[in-house]
Amino acid sequence: MFVLVEMVDTVRIPPWQFDRKLNDSIAEELNKKLANKVVYNVGLCICLFDITRLEDSYVFPGDGASHTKVHFRYVVFHPFLDEILIGKIKGCSPEGVHVSLGFFDDILIPPESLQQPAKFDEAEQVWVWEYETEEGAHDLYMDTGEDIRFRVVDESFVDTSPTGPRSAEAAASEEQPRKEAPYSLVGSIIEPGLGLLSWWTNS
Amino acid sequence: MKHSAGQQNLNTITYETLKYLSKTPCRHQSPEIVREFLTAMKSHRLTKAEKLQLLNHRPMTAVEIQLMVEETEERFTEEEQIEALLHTVTSILPAEPEAEQRTGASSAEAMDEEGPA
Numbered sequence: 001m002f003v004l005v006e007m008v009d010t011v012r013i014p015p016w017q018f019d020r021k022l023n024d025s026i027a028e029e030l031n032k033k034l035a036n037k038v039v040y041n042v043g044l045c046i047c048l049f050d051i052t053r054l055e056d057s058y059v060f061p062g063d064g065a066s067h068t069k070v071h072f073r074y075v076v077f078h079p080f081l082d083e084i085l086i087g088k089i090k091g092c093s094p095e096g097v098h099v100s101l102g103f104f105d106d107i108l109i110p111p112e113s114l115q116q117p118a119k120f121d122e123a124e125q126v127w128v129w130e131y132e133t134e135e136g137a138h139d140l141y142m143d144t145g146e147d148i149r150f151r152v153v154d155e156s157f158v159d160t161s162p163t164g165p166r167s168a169e170a171a172a173s174e175e176q177p178r179k180e181a182p183y184s185l186v187g188s189i190i191e192p193g194l195g196l197l198s199w200w201t202n203s
Numbered sequence: 204m205k206h207s208a209g210q211q212n213l214n215t216i217t218y219e220t221l222k223y224l225s226k227t228p229c230r231h232q233s234p235e236i237v238r239e240f241l242t243a244m245k246s247h248r249l250t251k252a253e254k255l256q257l258l259n260h261r262p263m264t265a266v267e268i269q270l271m272v273e274e275t276e277e278r279f280t281e282e283e284q285i286e287a288l289l290h291t292v293t294s295i296l297p298a299e300p301e302a303e304q305r306t307g308a309s310s311a312e313a314m315d316e317e318g319p320a
Contacts, residue, residue, distance in 0.1 A: 046216055103220045103222075
């Protein structure tokens with residue numbers, strides 16, 4: 001679920017940090033810039049893995065800081081399509097089951113990808129698998145906090161960079177813009193072995 | 204010295220990621236174990252993605268294997284082949300202490316090789 005991504009960036013080190021080792025300053029700056037942030041079409045950046053190449057550092061007129069082009073590798077969370085992951089159920093809504101990995105929250109399993117037949121219990125706000133046996137139907141509840149094994153079936157990157165100022169007319173009529181997650185995953189638990197871990201353990 | 208607000212993101216994400224990984228079988232692995240596992244897996248002829256998932260999850264049942272390995276019906280015609288694959292996985296990759304109690308007999312061998320938790 002994690003990949004190493006090769007990146008290149010120019011890092012600015014202010015003069016008051018010149019007493020520190022360059023590699024340490026650069027590592028700190030890169031982590032400040034990327035850790036816990038989503039890079040569009042790449043994934044959720046976790047932490048710096050290593051620095052592969054440092055080019056010469058330059059000081060430009062008017063700015064006392066040094067600028068260094070750095071080639072480095074970063075640990076990034078980016079599961080591959082069809083990968084199996086285990087997460088915790090964060091909650092249910094009519095949109096489906098929301099799953100979290102702790103460090104990554106935007107995972108949704110839509111109703112059509114649940115073990116069928118499934119129904120949404122409005123009173124308890126929870127999705128239920130109506131599991132049929134010869135004895136009759138067992139209602140298996142997808143409760144918050146339960147461990148769940150799912151398959152990644154789709155991913156979505158949304159560019160959340162700021163847009164320019166809107167025209168006066170649009171600004172007057174607009175409501176609160178919807179906050180979209182920059183990186184989200186769609187999961188499925190429709191196959192045997194998927195769903196709550198407790199459904200499949202040999203007891 | 205200022206451990207600035209800029210460090211907060213790094214701290215948060217590494218804490219949460221380590222917390223997540225500490226609850227997976229990966230917590231007990233080392234580079235040597237991974238190397239030993241990949242060597243033993245050569246005979247089973249799986250793709251890189253399939254071996255990665257076996258490493259990440261340490262499956263203990265045929266149902267889990269079928270989720271992570273594609274087209275098991277065509278590639279594993281005999282049931283013994285899936286059993287052999289499960290054996291390689293459970294004997295080389297260290298288990299979680301609670302998992303041992305859950306599956307009982309099938310991981311009895313693994314328990315003999317395990318030191319104290």
